[in-house]
Amino acid sequence: MAMASAKPEPAQKAMEGGEQEAAADEMEKKLHKYSRGKAANLGALRDKKLRGQLAAREKLYGHSAKAAALADTWLLPTGLGYLEPEDDLEKTYRYKQESVVKEVDLLSSRKPFDMILPLLGPYTLGYTGNGRYMVVGGRKGHIAMMDMLNLELIKEFQVRETVRDVAFLHNEQLYAVAQKKYPYIYNRHGTEIHCLKEHGKSLKLQFLEKHFLLASINSFGQLHYQDVSTGEMVANYRTGLGRTDVMRVNPYNAVISLGHAGGKVTMWKPTSVKPLVTMLCHSGPVTAVAFDRGGHLMATSGVDRKIKIWDLRKYEVINSFAARAQSLDFSQKGLLACSNGSQVEIFRDAGSQDYKIYMQHRMVKGYQIGKVLFRPYEDILGIGHSMGLSSILVPGSGEPNFDTFVDNPIETSKQRREKEVQSLLNKLQPETIMLNPNMIATVRPSRKKEKKTKKEIEEEMEDAVEAAKNAEFKKKTKGRSKASKRAKKREEEVLKAKRPFLEQYKENEGRPDKKQRVGEEIKLPKALQRFAKSRQ
């Protein structure tokens, strides 16, 4: 899929030894990747049995990692190629699309296009996970779905009202469209399946593939999560930060981030009312947010004419450019596309997270680019602008090797069905969304003191009282077990049982009742003021 690098490398005999070394190095790297971190220090373990077991396990893990590294060469046959300058004077960003198209193979040369659709206004677009289908939405109500493999229109129609965003659900069979009042779900034939009234006037839609959640942000700044497999509204939170149409899902942990007018970026999950993280990224409104596939990099752009790249593990800025961007997108291989007016710039990590400009593309002057989106598994960048759609070649942007178990760009309908069932079976619950998904199954951090809730205390008290009431008394003589005496005794018992719980109640309230605070600032009535002792 991806283009091989245009420059053929000269074979030199002297290089062979180096090559071997390089191969070994690469193998080492792969091994490191597949062993997923180091084993714990087993020597420090006291338990011999456990140590033995873990050692055996580790051995297996080692074997597995090795096998996986070896299999990599077969499973990932295609390497990716970038545009490479011949010397220092040559700059890759000077290459025009035409010169790129000339060099690439016939199949790839057919992929770039410009679609001039001037009538129904600025276009937005979305791709399926496998990159085969594209849905486009014109602001003025034009919706079309296309098969990008053979450039075939599947369905197009007019909804005759504003279309703000489009997003595919789990496959090309369904897609959501944010329209004037509500988001709607259509199927591949353009039939309206649902109208999601609860979402309100949504501005942006995102679909969380693994969780089957459709997230939307509406004009009141309310974030909605709806499970599209069950139809249940999972969460509905008010951000309280005003209207925004900057929303992006982090593909690594499915945390949704929103960019706000105050320069803040907030990250949300469906099970928490408050944002997980609030970052102050820009001094002006945030215009776009994008995430790397690995989930550790975030790019933001603001009105303050800055594009920042953040490391989400440390919440620190890695890179900052002075540039405007209306939309941002990271490709599968980590290229960053920014659009500004009618110009698209693509940045590439030149090593150690130093982003340098890699490619540039100018549309016709006056075209306002609304959205840039890399097509998965292809070296293509889709551009939705005010005069239609375009797609350009960006060598090295897409993942060249696809795993058919994950995403299959050339899947048959049977495979698609199979995958649908599979993904429904593997659906993750909304609570599994968290900042660090590796936390799952680890030991939960101990809370210092787990206070009982009011309800729990009440329940316990009730039990205790019940037990006290039902307690049997000894039969006593000489009038000591008269009915009245017994009743009295019982009452006492009940009180005694209650007492500790009442104390707990007070503790729970936070302060003992006898210490009533009276602030200094409380003023006594005028008549009493003369009795008040004046303090220095």
Add this chain to the structure above:
Amino acid sequence: MAGTRPRGNPKSKALVAGAAHGKKKKSGVTGGAGKRGERCSRHGPRLPTALRRQLDALGPSPSRGSDDEDGEAGSDSGGDDVYEYEEGVPEEEAGKNSRYDAVEKYEYEFDSDASNADEDVPSDEGEDMEEDDAGEDEDEEKQIRILQETTGMPREAFDGGKKKKQPLELPLQPEVGDGPVTIHDLLNNIQGKPGYSKLRKRLQQQEKKPMVVQAPLPKVEREKIERGVVYQESKKEVTKWEPLVKRNREAPTLYFENDLNLGVNTVGAIASEFKPRNEFEKKMAEIIHSTEMMEAHKNDGAKILELNKIDMEDVRDRQDRLAKMRSLLFRHEMKAKRIKKIKSRTYHRMLKKDKLKAASADLEADPEAAKEHAMKQEFKRAEERMRLKHKNTSKWAKRILKRGLDVQDEGTRAAIAAQLQQNALLTRKMNSTKDDSSSSEESSDGEEDDNESEENILNKGKEKILKVLGNDNEIPTSGVFSLPFMERAMKKHEEATYQEARLALEEYDESLRKLEDGNTEENGDSVKVTGKRTFGPVKNTTKETNKKQKLDDPDKSSDSEYESDSSQHLDNNDVNKVDDVQLGTALLDDETQDDLFKSFDDIIKNPGPKTTFEVGMLADNSWKKFNSSKGNDRSNANSDTDKSMLKVPYMAGQNPKQLDHNSDSDSEEEMVEGLMTISDTKESYKIPSQADLIRQAFAGDDVEAEFEKDKLDVLNEENPEPEKPALVPGWGQWTDIQQKKGLPSWMVKEHENAKRKREEALKRRKDAKLKHVIISEHVDKKADKLLARNLPFPYTSKDVYEQSIRMPIGPDFNPAISVAALNRPAIVKKPGVVIKPIQYEEVDPHEKPDEPKRIIQRAVPNPKAKKTSAKKAKAVASNKRK
């Protein structure tokens, strides 16, 4: 032992033991003596004078030396003149009280004398015997004397038995000395006698170096030592298994395979084991194993063996032949399969015809075959008559007739016709076979005079029926038919046939009449033999042709079949046409555009569920023209694109109002304006709204301060600031002293503590050092269930646990070769496999098993292992014996 024990006497074990050493007969006697003696001592104070005298006389008796005498006796004899109080024997001991069981007393006194210290020591056994004997002798002597005195009978009366029993005469010197009898005294007698040299030698040796034999250890000690030894032994036994067990325990997976070894390998082996059991088998065996049979078998076998020799070529020929046959068979089979699958009716018809032809050809050649064929035909006809299968009696046919043949399509009608034809054929030929002449006539007649022949047939049938009606059936008078119930049945049958015949007659008549009428109606094209029926009215066919015409009409779409909604469809068609209008180009023309909008309105008016509207924007392929053109490079673009590009602004400039009408323009449509301004191909900037401008202008103002405040709020919410300590007014303010002191120290301290705590908590936050970030510390309760409450059992450290789960083990994340190993259960065992006890194997304890799995129970057990286990079993058995 019970027998030897004196009745009701709780005597000590010493006595009993002595008895055990001696001979049984004797012991009884000694027991008696013991009892007597005891009685004497017991009644010490009131001892009869005679007895006392006796005791005095016995005073220095050698009884002292004998170890068999118990303590009591010894003390008795020793303290002769001293009066001692002796306790009365307790009731239970004396046997008076029978509530208690007699219990042997295992008290034991050790004699300090070395020579006869241990009776268990085997080396002393001989001496012991002698000594015992001596002691017994004395006892007996005493007894005899006592008996003599008490009974007054002569001594010989009691003395008789003893002399006989004396095995070795030991001429003791009764009055040699006062001292105790020593071993020398006893051994003097064997001095110089042959056969005792060994004994003497040993004695001498012992005397030379006086060896002190230790007193046996107390029982507890002894047992302890024994246990120790046993422990050592068993430890050795158990440690042998240790590495084996350890290895099994450490193995991640244990396999238990089924033991498939049945012990017997072949049928021959089983047969060789066979042994005749009952008489029959024995006889058989005799016959079989008789020499003659064996001989014969041998010879025969030789012959057979000779026959077994075959030529190579023969074999090859045979194989070739077989292969050929097989291939032929296969081809035939394939062909048959193919043919069987053919569903074409015409094909089958042809096939049938062919078959019939072949059969007829056969018939001509072979009279036998002809006869058979005739029989078959007869049978078929009979069947047809019985079942009337083809006379529209089937469910299917009935249903079709019920619905009316006119409504049916051609195929069904043809099928019905074919069926009836079949029926007719079968029934017609019935006559033909009945008499050959008519059939020949008919065949010669050909097909032209079908009607005539039918008339003939009908007439003939009529005649026959009349005949049947006319003549009475002669009922046979003999045989089974003469039985009364048969007669009755026959009569009934007759009546039935009569009725049937009449009915048939009527039918014939009717059909004859019909035939005459229907001659005119006969359809020319129909090939039906019967010609009785025509299906469907004539108008039907005309309709069909009409339809065909319709279908052929190329202008109309296939779904315009139904004329009923054709008008409606026309409308639809128009709408569709309008839909298909290419919007991009259509908009250029005002007229068409109007049309378009009209159609829009129509659609809105239409009550259909479809809310969406087709726009042929992408479908019209117009955009593909732009494919080659690059937005940047307009010089390269061909004239077409230029045209369209030129057209676009024109269009956009011309009818912006209409566009506005068309789209439900929103308040925040900004891009529209951008689009509008495109017309003058200059770079255009959209003008943001006033509110936007203001927001943008003031957005950067105080963002950071705001954020800081926000952060503080969040921090305060999650870790609230402690309240300032305060007093209730009036409390502690009565005197100046109190007032001066200020707040109580505990309050201040508490406050400080709370403050410190808060600060610590804040420091511990993840965002403590990040000024621009707020990370929520809120614990998600719903996600809590995804975390482990506490460390799972074998783990003691969190790190180790978390490292151990870092690796996914599913098939999605691991290569296929390692998935199985990663997910193998601890024990692999098929249901039904019996897990046998562990077998011993030599295992190197220091060797580390390389394989992750370990087979515990092999399908064929290790022969070596078996041996060792057998050995082990033996060892165990011997241990047990010990």
